[in-house]
Amino acid sequence: MARPTPLSGFPEWLPAGRIVEQHVLDTLRHTFELYGYAGIETRAVEPLDQLLRKGETSKEVYVLRRLQDDEAAAADHPEQGLGLHFDLTVPFARYVLENAGRLTFPFKRYQIQKVWRGERPQDGRFREFCQADIDVVGAGELPFHYEVEVALVVAEAFARLREIGMPAVQVLVNNRKVVEGFATGLGLTDVEAVLRSIDKLDKVGPEAVTEQLVSEAGATGDQAVALLALAELRGSDVVVVDQVRQLAAHHGADNALLESGLTELAQLLEAAAATAPGTLVADLKIARGLDYYTGSVYETVLVGHENLGSICSGGRYDSLASDGATTYPGVGISVGVSRLVARLLSAGLVTVTRAVPSAVLVAVTDETSRAESDRVAQALRARGIPVEVAPTAAKFGKQIRHADRRGIPYVWFPDAGEVKDIRSGEQVAADPGSWWPGEDDLMPRVIAAS
């Protein structure tokens, strides 16, 4: 077999990279659990009719076929109607409906899994990638305060990741009611078209957005100017809420929906100022293309890496799912783990103290005494210390080089009853029943690259 080459869009990490990713995943999981979110996983596949309910993603779905089923037999097999999920929201909505009678609401869940999209791979855009989602879903109703909570949960997780060298984030927030209220207050009716146009501001610039507002959303020149003025407002202080209010009053666009959205936006900013100052920024151009959002919307940029796009997005939706009798509103936010980890690695922002779990290599004097080395290793493992035993009874110099190549800090010599810190060269007598490598050396650690 010739040496295989990587598959574009399907990222894989070397062991050191996986330690970084695992640290990010562990941090997310720990933070989610501190807020009471329960972990679930869903199967990788969903029926195609469910995956295709949202037209705009239909092209990206991978469909499954069993190899031995020919095309004619295809229709007879249920697999023919299955595709790989492209996000974790569609599967979660299905899970909630399927298990509604066995869940308690509001149901808070986190879900960390791979998703697949058959898109053209680009920097930070993959065909297979890992997402970490939290959602809160209610039966019939869901209080607004969860829209504050999900933003603060991810802000806290990202704050915890600062210590491994992750740059600061800005969680950009907006509220659909504000944009919708403002647009309808101006007299516009095609709110979807307004949202789609504003959503492109960063990509195409104000002039193109103005043109599009006129040509596609049916706006007059004045209405387009007003919408652009709204979209350009930004700030982490609640002052920005007053600026929107003044702008709306100036254009005669104030109404109850707008005011309701502004009240929510202000609450979100105030809560964030108290617990995560500087992290949340109201950004009135954040529109999120998807039409199911109905309240707060979120996007997150890595400061200094804005070109990466959002690493964490979501929002409030009044109808995550419905079984006819009950409608399930929700709010959720999704961390793009692969996108984040890929940048941490490629930009050289983080490093690991070693790429193997082992803190200690137990040397083997000769193969007949391997059992003695194994006993030392077992005594250390029983106390929670990761250990490997030398692969062969080579000369000690070679065994030390074996440890050095792996970054294993300690080599244990069972005959001498001594352990050597191969970084300093210091060698001391030690008892496997009591020796301790120290917290810094116990496990590989992820640290900021200097």
Place this chain on the structure above:
Amino acid sequence: MARPTPLSGFPEWLPAGRIVEQHVLDTLRHTFELYGYAGIETRAVEPLDQLLRKGETSKEVYVLRRLQDDEAAAADHPEQGLGLHFDLTVPFARYVLENAGRLTFPFKRYQIQKVWRGERPQDGRFREFCQADIDVVGAGELPFHYEVEVALVVAEAFARLREIGMPAVQVLVNNRKVVEGFATGLGLTDVEAVLRSIDKLDKVGPEAVTEQLVSEAGATGDQAVALLALAELRGSDVVVVDQVRQLAAHHGADNALLESGLTELAQLLEAAAATAPGTLVADLKIARGLDYYTGSVYETVLVGHENLGSICSGGRYDSLASDGATTYPGVGISVGVSRLVARLLSAGLVTVTRAVPSAVLVAVTDETSRAESDRVAQALRARGIPVEVAPTAAKFGKQIRHADRRGIPYVWFPDAGEVKDIRSGEQVAADPGSWWPGEDDLMPRVIAAS
């Protein structure tokens, strides 16, 4: 949307079940790391030509197609040549070749991921399931002692799981060299056919195996009798090795290959007797159908649940991969996590203390004082205690019932500065900066069902 129904062969767990699965996964990961195995993940897809190298599994492969690609366009897209992996060994072999220059050998890795097989679903046999694999792979050579290690690693992981109510396991071991040496010593040449026949002993019984040895492996009646006598030997004591030796001598089947296999089998049993007494059992009928095994082979049964089949299998292979210049021998073992967890849950062997992470529900007196409840929650979370805040400022009785339905043991009343253990009814004054729920209540725990 009507209530969806589960998809046969694609298991999903409720939050309580996922806590059990997560505990199993955490225990496996921790044990693997104690032995120095580094975690990696590989993409879910592999090129079809790689997946189909082993003929016997070809029918089970799920092939991918992008939805918008019609059949005619299919050939132009690389996705057309991709399928979902059906195990973690094929992807690992590819990963080793692809990254050989950046890995250090012997390379010890663990890998915990979903795999997919389009088989007919049965009890314990799924179309999507989670596997946890460890493998050690060498460049050019790999010492025998790793064949001992991988068996002891999984034995230790299973021993750790006894405390949550997992039944005892028996790791059944054999050595390909023994069977092959014995068969060739008898004068048989089609060793593959011998292995395939013996592998079916439990399923079809000795008479059918005898018939098959004669009709398919070309054995005489006497040879078939000798092979059956070998296959029926079993024991955790090295005495069994001498029994094989005597049987071989009796039939004039002794040779160097057999003796080499017996020496290895004896070493494996002796090491196991020292560190995991009673767990490893030599079982001479264990053949493992796959033709790439060349030394030790392993299967694992859950005592009292033998009908479930093996929950952990593997073996030694002299050529995991080869790039022409270098051959990579390996030894690996794979835990069937979904099969194990499904049985733990369906047989009612384990239970969880609660299905949510939260140890505390902070009550809300009225919505205007929600911020005060949030502050208490934050103070507790900062000290590592999972907390949720009541969804609404309902009457306290209703808030307590909310906690009770979720199994949350404590309700905190910010106004009173008190916390109530809702199981005992005891309510005490408490400071969120110092109160501790106790280790047993901190996180949900998995415990043996009584």
